[in-house]
Amino acid sequence: MKILVCISNVPDTTTRIRFTGSKKLDTAGIQWVINPWDELSLTRALELKDANPGLVESVTVAHVGPVSSEPTIRKALAIGADSAIRVNSDAHDAYFVAAQLAEVVKADNFDLILCGIESSDFNGSTVGGMLAEFLQYPSVSAVSGINIENGNLSLTREIDGGKELLSLAVPFVAIVQKGIAKEPRIAAMRGIMMARSKPIKLVEPVMTEPLTEIVSYEMPPEKEACRFIDADKPGELIDILQNVEKVI
Amino acid sequence: MSVLVYTENWEGKFKKLSYELVSYAAAMAEMLNTSLTALSIGEVDSAELESLGRFGASKIVSIENEKLKNLDNQAYTAVIADMAKKLGARVIILANNNTGKAVAPRLSVKLKAGVGAGVSRLPSSLEPFTVYKRVYSGNAYAHIVIKTEVRILTLAQNSFDIAEGDNKPEIEKLSYDLDPALVKTEVRDVNKQSGKLLLTDAEIVVSGGRGMRSPDNWAPIVELADLLGGATACSRPVSDEGWRPHEEHTGQTGKIIAPDLYIAVGISGATQHIAGVSASKCIVAINTDKDAPVFDVAKYGMVGDAMKVLPGLIEAVKNVKSA
Numbered sequence: 001m002k003i004l005v006c007i008s009n010v011p012d013t014t015t016r017i018r019f020t021g022s023k024k025l026d027t028a029g030i031q032w033v034i035n036p037w038d039e040l041s042l043t044r045a046l047e048l049k050d051a052n053p054g055l056v057e058s059v060t061v062a063h064v065g066p067v068s069s070e071p072t073i074r075k076a077l078a079i080g081a082d083s084a085i086r087v088n089s090d091a092h093d094a095y096f097v098a099a100q101l102a103e104v105v106k107a108d109n110f111d112l113i114l115c116g117i118e119s120s121d122f123n124g125s126t127v128g129g130m131l132a133e134f135l136q137y138p139s140v141s142a143v144s145g146i147n148i149e150n151g152n153l154s155l156t157r158e159i160d161g162g163k164e165l166l167s168l169a170v171p172f173v174a175i176v177q178k179g180i181a182k183e184p185r186i187a188a189m190r191g192i193m194m195a196r197s198k199p200i201k202l203v204e205p206v207m208t209e210p211l212t213e214i215v216s217y218e219m220p221p222e223k224e225a226c227r228f229i230d231a232d233k234p235g236e237l238i239d240i241l242q243n244v245e246k247v248i
Numbered sequence: 249m250s251v252l253v254y255t256e257n258w259e260g261k262f263k264k265l266s267y268e269l270v271s272y273a274a275a276m277a278e279m280l281n282t283s284l285t286a287l288s289i290g291e292v293d294s295a296e297l298e299s300l301g302r303f304g305a306s307k308i309v310s311i312e313n314e315k316l317k318n319l320d321n322q323a324y325t326a327v328i329a330d331m332a333k334k335l336g337a338r339v340i341i342l343a344n345n346n347t348g349k350a351v352a353p354r355l356s357v358k359l360k361a362g363v364g365a366g367v368s369r370l371p372s373s374l375e376p377f378t379v380y381k382r383v384y385s386g387n388a389y390a391h392i393v394i395k396t397e398v399r400i401l402t403l404a405q406n407s408f409d410i411a412e413g414d415n416k417p418e419i420e421k422l423s424y425d426l427d428p429a430l431v432k433t434e435v436r437d438v439n440k441q442s443g444k445l446l447l448t449d450a451e452i453v454v455s456g457g458r459g460m461r462s463p464d465n466w467a468p469i470v471e472l473a474d475l476l477g478g479a480t481a482c483s484r485p486v487s488d489e490g491w492r493p494h495e496e497h498t499g500q501t502g503k504i505i506a507p508d509l510y511i512a513v514g515i516s517g518a519t520q521h522i523a524g525v526s527a528s529k530c531i532v533a534i535n536t537d538k539d540a541p542v543f544d545v546a547k548y549g550m551v552g553d554a555m556k557v558l559p560g561l562i563e564a565v566k567n568v569k570s571a
């Protein structure tokens with residue numbers, strides 16, 4: 001079984017987001033990281049490989065992005081991915097990205113494809129599902145666990161108020177969320193050294209018209225300053241919540 | 249031309265979020281000068297289906313099929329896409345919840361229709377079709393143009409006011425011939441708690457952070473939430489430590505919620521936590537540190553020790569409830 005982990009390259013969430021004009025992210029001072037969900041799916045993919053050495057042949061990461069994303073891809077290799085594929089293009093929109101990833105999957109016949117539930121830049125939650133539809137593969141969303149028992153894959157899916165245990169034959173796309181792995185695996189010195197010699201395969205994009213376009217950004221509306229209420233006067237707060245805010 | 253809204257049901261019932269979704273879709277239909285059809289998949293009785301009419305659906309199509317009992321993303325996509333084609337739907341609207349997120353992107357590819365994911369308003373313009381949504385986990389918003397003729401939108405929860413009228417909708421029960429080969433996910437086991445108010449449905453949420461100091465101190469959080477008819481939540485370290493169940497973890501990597509009232513107790517207000525609650529209508533923070541970042545996003549604040557403040561709040565709520 002060959003596993004593909006799709007990774008997106010996003011600003012660290014503690015970075016202050018600013019724009020130059022209304023259309024362009026100001027990248028000065030931004031710390032770029034592997035999207036948190038993708039780091040966790042990579043971790044789980046590596047755990048599955050470690051636990052099932054004969055069965056899981058390889059773990060590959062794929063990214064659609066320009067050469068400036070390579071440090072993030074190297075980081076994934078340092079964490080333990082065997083190889084990486086980069087589609088050499090800006091990520092115009094989710095449809096465009098998914099179309100590129102579909103070509104990557106077809107070229108190498110990956111069996112299990114992992115995507116995160118959302119990337120923390122555009123908060124789309126769309127690439128994984130789109131990829132599955134391009135491939136005509138099944139997809140399962142809200143996956144909080146992937147296990148291999150007797151050579152078969154089982155998935156845990158989060159539903160309102162509980163969980164479901166699913167079984168499904170490869171190939172398919174799993175769209176993962178909290179629970180998939182505990183802590184992201186971190187790169188050890190040895191991994192960082194080894195990552196230098198691991199291959200990043202470069203692929204040119206296929207022609208695809210994006211379906212959407214961001215025309216402008218704006219900052220969140222200014223919040224009014226917090227109104228402090230004396231901690232000894234709980235009645236006053238409750239009165240406001242009841243009669244001014246009308247929320248209780 | 250028409251607008252299509254997919255209304256999910258939970259054991260045969262709709263929820264507040266369904267009515268919000270239909271209200272939004274009806275406003276969209278009005279903007280486009282067309283009518284709204286709601287699609288329901290699964291066993292829902294006529295009275296329940298009819299309730300969607302009050303929020304503006306002029307027609308309800310109900311499909312029951314044994315094979316569609318559990319969510320299979322590919323099969324649901326096929327059903328919704330067929331319905332959209334049949335109606336000539338120009339806008340297809342789903343909730344921005346687990347089901348909407350599972351189905352909308354597949355529909356997008358199947359119909360070659362652009363997606364506006366997690367929109368929180370009606371479009372600001374129809375030509376070009378421009379939607380508004382949060383990006384960078386709430387640190388910014390974007391105006392996005394959807395360039396295709398058919399558009400798919402998922403609506404962020406608690407972002408649109410419910411508008412109730414007294415329309416009587418036309419109800420059509422449709423039998424649907426599903427290609428069984430499409431259903432590939434097999435549900436082997438379900439572990440589900442019913443009857444409990446879900447965090448994502450709650451209009452009031454009382455949430456505790458590491459400032460609560462110990463899992464043994466949670467009783468007043470639970471009591472306050474119960475008194476207010478709300479749910480409890482927590483910050484990530486609290487669920488990581490096992491002080492509270494994982495379902496309560498709120499934030500960028502946990503649940504993203506938008507209640508009317510969010511009370512954050514002993515929570516510092518890290519950006520990753522706020523990313524999950526910033527869409528709440530009113531945030532109240534209780535913290536010993538007057539400079540805690542949570543006060544930058546809170547509308548009301550109390551500086552004090554949670555274990556002293558909470559009993560006072562509980563008393564005050566009891567007083568107004570008994571009045």
Ligand SMILES: Cc1cc2nc3c(=O)[nH]c(=O)nc-3n(C[C@H](O)[C@H](O)[C@H](O)COP(=O)(O)OP(=O)(O)OC[C@H]3O[C@@H](n4cnc5c(N)ncnc54)[C@H](O)[C@@H]3O)c2cc1C
Pocket residue numbers: 013036456457458459460482483484485486497498499500501502513514515516517518519520521524534535536537540552553554555
């Ligand atoms: C990639 C990533 C993703 C993350 N995702 C999330 C997420 O989804 N959700 C999340 O919550 N965190 C998340 N975090 C963690 C986040 O950065 C913070 O560490 C976390 O939110 C802090 O939790 P806290 O506010 O409970 O604890 P602390 O930061 O320790 O704050 C405790 C607060 O309690 C106050 N306090 C202390 N004693 C009392 C008292 N007696 N009464 C009242 N107040 C008191 C203190 O003044 C302080 O402000 C994430 C981090 C990373 C790196």
Ligand SMILES: Nc1ncnc2c1ncn2[C@@H]1O[C@H](COP(=O)(O)O)[C@@H](O)[C@H]1O
Pocket residue numbers: 005006007008009035037038062063064065091094097114115116117118119120122123124125126127128
């Ligand atoms: N540029 C990209 N390259 C590779 N994978 C991506 C890219 N963007 C998004 N993804 C994958 O899609 C998931 C969801 O992203 P999104 O739909 O943008 O919220 C991410 O967690 C990644 O797994």
